[in-house]
Amino acid sequence: MLRTKIREILDRDSAGDDVLVQGWVKTRRSSRNVTFLQINDGSTLKDLQVVADESLSNFADADSLTTGCSVSISGQLVDSPGKGQRFEIHAKSLEVMGLADPDTYPLQKKRHTVEFLREIAHLRPRTNTFGAMARVRNTLAFAIHRFFQERGFLFLQAPMITASDAEGAGAMFRVTTLDLDQLPIKNGAADSAEDFFGEPTFLTVSGQLEAEIFALALSDVYTFGPTFRAENSNTSRHLAEFWMVEPEVAFCELDGLTELAEDFLKYIFTYVLDHCPEDLAFFNQWYDESVISTLEGIASSSFERMTYTEAVDILQRSGEKFEFPVHWGTDLQSEHERYLTEKHIGRPVIVTDYPKEIKAFYMRLSDDGKTVRAMDVLVPRIGEIIGGSQREERKDILLERMRESGLDEQNYWWYLDLRSYGTVPHAGFGLGFERTVQFATGMPNIRDVSPFPRTPKSAGF
RNA sequence: UCCCGAGUAGCUCAGCGGUAGAGCGGGCGGCUGUUAACCGCUAGGUCGCAGGUUCGAAUCCUGCCUCGGGAGCCA
Numbered sequence: 001m002l003r004t005k006i007r008e009i010l011d012r013d014s015a016g017d018d019v020l021v022q023g024w025v026k027t028r029r030s031s032r033n034v035t036f037l038q039i040n041d042g043s044t045l046k047d048l049q050v051v052a053d054e055s056l057s058n059f060a061d062a063d064s065l066t067t068g069c070s071v072s073i074s075g076q077l078v079d080s081p082g083k084g085q086r087f088e089i090h091a092k093s094l095e096v097m098g099l100a101d102p103d104t105y106p107l108q109k110k111r112h113t114v115e116f117l118r119e120i121a122h123l124r125p126r127t128n129t130f131g132a133m134a135r136v137r138n139t140l141a142f143a144i145h146r147f148f149q150e151r152g153f154l155f156l157q158a159p160m161i162t163a164s165d166a167e168g169a170g171a172m173f174r175v176t177t178l179d180l181d182q183l184p185i186k187n188g189a190a191d192s193a194e195d196f197f198g199e200p201t202f203l204t205v206s207g208q209l210e211a212e213i214f215a216l217a218l219s220d221v222y223t224f225g226p227t228f229r230a231e232n233s234n235t236s237r238h239l240a241e242f243w244m245v246e247p248e249v250a251f252c253e254l255d256g257l258t259e260l261a262e263d264f265l266k267y268i269f270t271y272v273l274d275h276c277p278e279d280l281a282f283f284n285q286w287y288d289e290s291v292i293s294t295l296e297g298i299a300s301s302s303f304e305r306m307t308y309t310e311a312v313d314i315l316q317r318s319g320e321k322f323e324f325p326v327h328w329g330t331d332l333q334s335e336h337e338r339y340l341t342e343k344h345i346g347r348p349v350i351v352t353d354y355p356k357e358i359k360a361f362y363m364r365l366s367d368d369g370k371t372v373r374a375m376d377v378l379v380p381r382i383g384e385i386i387g388g389s390q391r392e393e394r395k396d397i398l399l400e401r402m403r404e405s406g407l408d409e410q411n412y413w414w415y416l417d418l419r420s421y422g423t424v425p426h427a428g429f430g431l432g433f434e435r436t437v438q439f440a441t442g443m444p445n446i447r448d449v450s451p452f453p454r455t456p457k458s459a460g461f
Numbered sequence: 462u463c464c465c466g467a468g469u470a471g472c473u474c475a476g477c478g479g480u481a482g483a484g485c486g487g488g489c490g491g492c493u494g495u496u497a498a499c500c501g502c503u504a505g506g507u508c509g510c511a512g513g514u515u516c517g518a519a520u521c522c523u524g525c526c527u528c529g530g531g532a533g534c535c536a
Contacts, residue, residue, distance in 0.1 A: 026497085027496085027497060027498095029494090029495045029496070029497095029498050029499095030492095030495085030498095031492055031493060031494070031495070031498090031499095032491080032492055032493065033492095033493055033494095034493065034494060034495080035495090036494075036495050036496075036498085038496080038497095049495090049496080051494075051495090053493090053494095066487090067486095080494095081494070082494060082495065082496070083495095083496075084495090084496045085496080102471095102486080102487060102488090103471085103487065103488085104471085105471095106471070106472080107472095108471080108472065108485075108486050108487090108497090109485095109486080109497050110472075110473085110485060110486070110497055111472095111473085111497085112472065112473085113472085113473075115528065115529065116472070116473090118528090119528095170534065170535065171534090206536090227536085229534085229535075229536085231533095231534055231535075232462060232534085233462095233533085233534060233535075234462085235530095235531080235532080235533090235534095235535095236529095236530080236531095237535085237536080238534080238535070238536080239536090242536070243536095244536065245536095323532085324532095333532085333533090334531095334532075334533090335532095382536095384535075384536070385536075386536080387535080387536065430536060431536070432535085432536030433536085434536080435536060436536095445529090457527090
């Protein structure tokens with residue numbers, strides 16, 4: 001008999017057939033002559049109830065199963081007389097595939113803290129929380145590809161190793177094959193000529209510059225892959241390794257980009273609402289009772305738009321006591337962003353046109369000479385979920401901005417070439433994938449929406 | 462990196478100067494259909510590590526480690 005996934009069994013219209021299920025025991029409840037097993041195989045949040053009685057030749061085995069044991073069970077699917085489930089299986093045969101010694105198996109049939117589960121990250125996928133997280137994460141990743149593919153965007157794989165050491169997005173991890181215990185020294189420093197690539201190389205912090213290269217040939221592209229930041233950030237919103245989605249669109253200005261960002265977020269959140277209702281209900285019940293209503297709100301309402309100048313004005317007149325005072329020219333702090341999106345508007349907010357001094361060199365300078373065509377999408381609880389801009393496509397102005405930022409134009413000769421030959425207006429943004437999963441699930445800590453989170457002093461799994 | 466807070470049984474925590482506790486989980490027994498089942502019995506701890514104060518330290522002090530919350534950096 002072929003194995004049937006529990007999700008497929010529970011979706012059936014009627015009982016009656018014999019089925020084979022394979023999975024892990026969540027709990028066992030025993031009376032003298034009958035044992036109830038709850039089996040989960042990860043295909044859905046729900047467990048399948050298996051009823052074993054003395055008609056089973058190895059009933060004693062069934063009666064001794066504990067949480068975490070793996071089993072293969074065949075039997076008839078029947079309507080359940082008990083409350084709590086529609087169907088159950090009356091076991092005709094039961095094979096114990098792997099035991100899980102209850103003296104040492106760390107998962108119990110009760111709630112564990114996420115902090116404890118991080119210490120046993122190899123077993124936490126077996127919990128309801130991490131199973132649901134993995135399914136939501138998978139669905140969001142699929143929705144992201146669908147959104148862009150439906151719009152004719154080309155999926156571009158940006159390199160993970162780069163020789164550009166100043167992409168302006170934070171500290172980078174060095175990539176080297178040099179023997180750190182016996183470094184070749186030249187002029188008092190490590191001799192990179194001896195290194196694998198013959199020059200210093202790093203893990204990428206962004207695929208944006210490479211995406212621009214292809215956008216200026218293929219029009220609409222997106223990257224979706226891992227990026228790395230060696231910042232010593234210890235917060236619930238930062239990882240040293242995280243996935244980023246970076247669309248780059250040619251013949252597009254800032255207004256078109258904000259529309260794309262809004263359509264994009266609405267699409268992926270609508271998609272996850274439609275395809276993961278049970279998992280979202282789980283998060284709504286146990287982690288954040290406003291998750292579903294927030295996602296529904298985003299899907300159905302338009303995002304607020306305001307300029308940085310307007311945002312500063314709102315903050316200054318809010319009467320709120322901020323730890324950091326607000327004035328034009330400084331970047332918005334977390335508390336300011338959250339005030340805007342959570343209290344003042346109550347919905348996602350797109351803030352545009354920031355002072356050029358606080359933004360990257362490649363963002364397009366506006367006619368006022370003071371602001372750049374940048375945008376941040378702010379959402380409740382997370383703050384900044386998307387950051388993007390229209391890119392500076394005018395070579396002379398780009399050169400001037402690079403000099404102001406203290407960058408060596410020699411290192412960006414190819415980036416400048418794109419402006420020398422057939423330059424066009426273009427724009428793009430970056431979306432932190434884990435922050436998106438965090439937002440969609442209500443999980444408070446980003447370490448719990450990554451299968452294997454990397455943070456300072458932690459790469460154990 | 463900075464500011465707070467916490468580390469006591471497998472897990473979640475109480476105890477906060479007088480010599481170690483509970484619930485859950487585990488083991489054993491009971492129970493004819495349970496829903497994180499229920500009932501009874503039971504085992505289980507260098508109280509994060511290292512110093513110090515004290516007649517006496519889980520409890521007070523110092524340092525370190527780990528974890529968490531907030532901030533900065535950002536996605």
